[in-house]
Amino acid sequence: MRILVTGATGYVGGRLVPLLLDQGHDVRCLTRSPDRLRDIPWSPRVEVAVGDVATGKGIAEALDGIEVVYYLVHALGRRDFARVDRRSARNLAEAAEKAGVTRVVYLGGPVVHGPDVSAHLRSRGEVAEIFLNAEVPATVLRAAVIIGSGSASFEMLRHLTERLPVMVTPRWVSNRVQPIAIRDVLHYLAAAPGAFPAEVNRGFDIAGPDVLTYAQMMQRYARVAGLPPRVLLPVRALSPWLSSHWVGLVTPVPNAIARPLVGSLVHEAVASEHDIADYVPDPPGGLTGFDTAVRLALRRIAESTVETSWANASVLGAPAEPLPTDPSWSGRSVYTDVRRRAVNASPEALWDVIESVGGERGWYSFPLAWAVRGWLDRAVGGVGLRRGRRDPRRLRLGEALDFWRVEEIVPGELLRLRAEMRLPGRAWLEMRVRPHRDGSLYEQRAVFLPKGLAGHAYWASVVPFHAVVFGGMARNIGRAAERAK
Incomplete structure (x- = not known):
């Protein structure tokens, strides 16, 4: 199958492409900066198309002959990310219809209802609706916190837990979350091209087996990492706005990314269904538990940090391992x-x-x-x-x-x-x-x-x-x- 991956230099896209290649698909990657693909081990095996979904430039050419498109683009980090995301999704949806694409696959966020939905989750929902209301059938996979080195949500969890044995915590640490391991996200994404009949046009919750509060995730991360239990001191007056600046100060995650992510943590994110199993069976051995997902990420980081040696360009194949395209603030402190x-x-x-x-x-x-x-x-x-x-x-x-x-x-x-x-x-x-x-x-x-x-x-x-x-x-x-x- 001929597949176009947008966001191939991102956290999820960079790990998905080699899986698609190993399945025998012909993969084309759309990127604004081809140089960012140069040092990735799988780059010689893909076709590179230069373009920008935000402006529409190069999209038509990139979609020529394509059957399935993965939309893994997100403008998080920009002040106007919601506006840019809407425009980008519309550009892609319209171009996909004209090109005769048979399916769009989008990785979004959990569905949250109410008048006070965070800007980040509201934007994710808007992009999902754009694709679900377009002419080309869409599969929207809805994930909450993704556990793996390089995931912004996981990096916040990692650095907060490792650097602060005693924490003054906001109210949202008591909210329930159903995290999912990056390897399970990739399992569902990689199966998408051939899993859904043409009439299927809907969203699916994808989540791991554990429902935890953010506080419980920090304590369990500490246990897996061999750290003493963290002391958490809840303070109701610590608003999401103040929390985001606190996270930006304590962790290397940039404020522009931490702010909308922290804003989303005021909502509970628990899966309401598991209908994806009707089309894509769970991974062999079952979904990955939280502790195992953390253990895999930490083990891979420790091993590859030294083995990468001077050039930081070793061939890294497992989902939990770092990639050259991961942001500079991701990964364990070294x-x-x-x-x-x-x-x-x-x-x-x-x-x-x-x-x-x-x-x-x-x-x-x-x-x-x-x-x-x-x-x-x-x-x-x-x-x-x-x-x-x-x-x-x-x-x-x-x-x-x-x-x-x-x-x-x-x-x-x-x-x-x-x-x-x-x-x-x-x-x-x-x-x-x-x-x-x-x-x-x-x-x-x-x-x-x-x-x-x-x-x-x-x-x-x-x-x-x-x-x-x-x-x-x-x-x-x-x-x-x-x-x-």
């Missing part, structure tokens, strides 16, 4: 210290120095600082620096090295160490060798994944020493290689 140094020595000479770090030779910078860190670690029950190393010149995968563990070693290229000292988080140290002109390039990266507020505070406390410790380490390793060449 602190890094990166150093690069051109070395006037061969890669072999530089590698010999790297592989001999630790033990009797030390860490090539500020010995007293390393010693103090080891003493402090032992004082709190850690391993300290007493383990040394097995061999003064060679390392093996999995062996101990002072208060590190060799997690990855590629002889002549890469040494990755995982910290085993007592920390409020997880830490790695990478050292890499690359050929460079007549010598070599030394690349050093320290990575820290904080755990809770204590983790953020720990990183802030050690940052002032990084220039001496890590900067000195990069300089002295390079100099040692130059002396030994």
Whole structure:
């Protein structure tokens, strides 16, 4: 089937396209900026059409020969997002009719009734009505909070819970929500092209198996993430407007996005039906529970953060994993210290120095600082620096090295160490060798994944020493290689 995906560089679209490709569909992606698709692993497998649904430019050409259109565009983040969304939906609906498209699939929000519906949910509902009242049959999937790294709602939940062990909370944390895992959203979306007869033109609630309050979601997130229970202090006077600014201050989610999302949380969002199962069976094994969805997101983030290494462009295939097109504010907080140094020595000479770090030779910078860190670690029950190393010149995968563990070693290229000292988080140290002109390039990266507020505070406390410790380490390793060449 020939399919057009709008919003392919967005959170959901970027994860849906490879599923459609794997099902054998011919996929075309409509985008205003083709460069945004360049670094995505699946981009060579799709046809790219340049256009803009908001202006109508390029839509007719993009729809040529298309059978099914996915509408995954949302102007959230703009002051006039509701007006832009209405115009964009009408442009697409009219062009789809002229092009002979057989179905439009739209991912919207929950249906909420009443005079005080938030601007965000009202806009979602308006777009749904535009497609359902158009000539081309539409499938509207209505989801509340989507659980997965990169989802704006999930990012707010993540950062609020991780950064605030004690929270002053507004009334909306007691409202019930029925979240859904990103993998289940994609399950329904990917099945849509062949699932619905031509006469089906309606909306469907899609939701996970758990109905929770926002407060319960924060507490369960904390438990899955290994954090202590959060202390929540409800304050009825904290309005949605004030809440949005509070969320914008505490989390990296931009105010322009947090404001309409927080405004939507004043409404309960519980599915009223599960009619989608009449056309698309539930995923094998059933719908994903909240705890499992969070666990998948956190595990993928922790693994890919280090494995992505220097370029942040590894091939990531699971829905919970980050993608290059995800916004800069999404994903778990990751602190890094990166150093690069051109070395006037061969890669072999530089590698010999790297592989001999630790033990009797030390860490090539500020010995007293390393010693103090080891003493402090032992004082709190850690391993300290007493383990040394097995061999003064060679390392093996999995062996101990002072208060590190060799997690990855590629002889002549890469040494990755995982910290085993007592920390409020997880830490790695990478050292890499690359050929460079007549010598070599030394690349050093320290990575820290904080755990809770204590983790953020720990990183802030050690940052002032990084220039001496890590900067000195990069300089002295390079100099040692130059002396030994």
